[in-house]
Amino acid sequence: xxxxxxxxxxxxxxxxxxxxxxxxxxxxxxxxxxxxxxxxxxxxxxxxxxxxxxxxxxxxxxxxxxxxxxxxxxxxxxxxxxxxxxxxxxxxxxxxxxxxxxxxxxxxxxxxxxxxxxxxxxxxxxxxxxxxxxxxxxxxxxxxxxxxxxxxxxxxxxxxxxxxxxxxxxxxxxxxxxxxxxxxxxxxxxxxxxxxxxxxxxxxxxxxxxxxxxxxxxxxxx
Amino acid sequence: xxxxxxxxxxxxxxxxxxxxxxxxxxxxxxxxxxxxxxxxxxxxxxxxx
Numbered sequence: 001x002x003x004x005x006x007x008x009x010x011x012x013x014x015x016x017x018x019x020x021x022x023x024x025x026x027x028x029x030x031x032x033x034x035x036x037x038x039x040x041x042x043x044x045x046x047x048x049x050x051x052x053x054x055x056x057x058x059x060x061x062x063x064x065x066x067x068x069x070x071x072x073x074x075x076x077x078x079x080x081x082x083x084x085x086x087x088x089x090x091x092x093x094x095x096x097x098x099x100x101x102x103x104x105x106x107x108x109x110x111x112x113x114x115x116x117x118x119x120x121x122x123x124x125x126x127x128x129x130x131x132x133x134x135x136x137x138x139x140x141x142x143x144x145x146x147x148x149x150x151x152x153x154x155x156x157x158x159x160x161x162x163x164x165x166x167x168x169x170x171x172x173x174x175x176x177x178x179x180x181x182x183x184x185x186x187x188x189x190x191x192x193x194x195x196x197x198x199x200x201x202x203x204x205x206x207x208x209x210x211x212x213x214x215x216x217x218x219x220x221x222x
Numbered sequence: 223x224x225x226x227x228x229x230x231x232x233x234x235x236x237x238x239x240x241x242x243x244x245x246x247x248x249x250x251x252x253x254x255x256x257x258x259x260x261x262x263x264x265x266x267x268x269x270x271x
Contacts, residue, residue: 028230029228029229029234029236030236031236032230032236033242036243040247090249090250095242099239215268
């Protein structure tokens, strides 16, 4: 049996990250232990944005080349992106409650636009299940996949454009990160680990799509 | 929310927020694990004759 190194490496990296975050990263002075949700929440948001950006790129190239591999890639990346966005939408309110005093605020543009992003890509997956023709399915979902990704820069810039409870970036900004060295290192390791997990999920989901399409083709030819 | 993070001094008093931290980690890791299991089960089901 062939052993795939990517899921093993991703699993080890994620477990190592959790151990480092839990036991070898200092507590934040004002927030206490809840601040450690940062090491799950921010990487999940980064991976969700990466996943949906790649959906848009693969979808755009699909509309040009009409290569089924690109459609499968977009489908796989969208599903994995929805999983990571679900984590963002659950860990965010759990962090917000002890710090902001509320789980959710409908006036916070970043919260609501991230929820819309989740709805768009859930709709993308529902759409794929509802259209039987492979060509139409790929074309419709490619258009939705591109349109959905247009929300990503809006979500990123929402803290600059609107009044929001979210803080200004403390790492991704022109000046020096406002984070002690150990916390910054844990964040960097976490970003790497969860990106590796994304690629492990993506490869496995893509392999599933290939096997599923091959099986469908076999059944149609039988 | 604050736009910077500061290391807590040793022995300092901090707000008790570890319940939220534990719940968040448990739910997030459960979601990732369940998704990995679902991928494995779907591929296994496809391979059944």
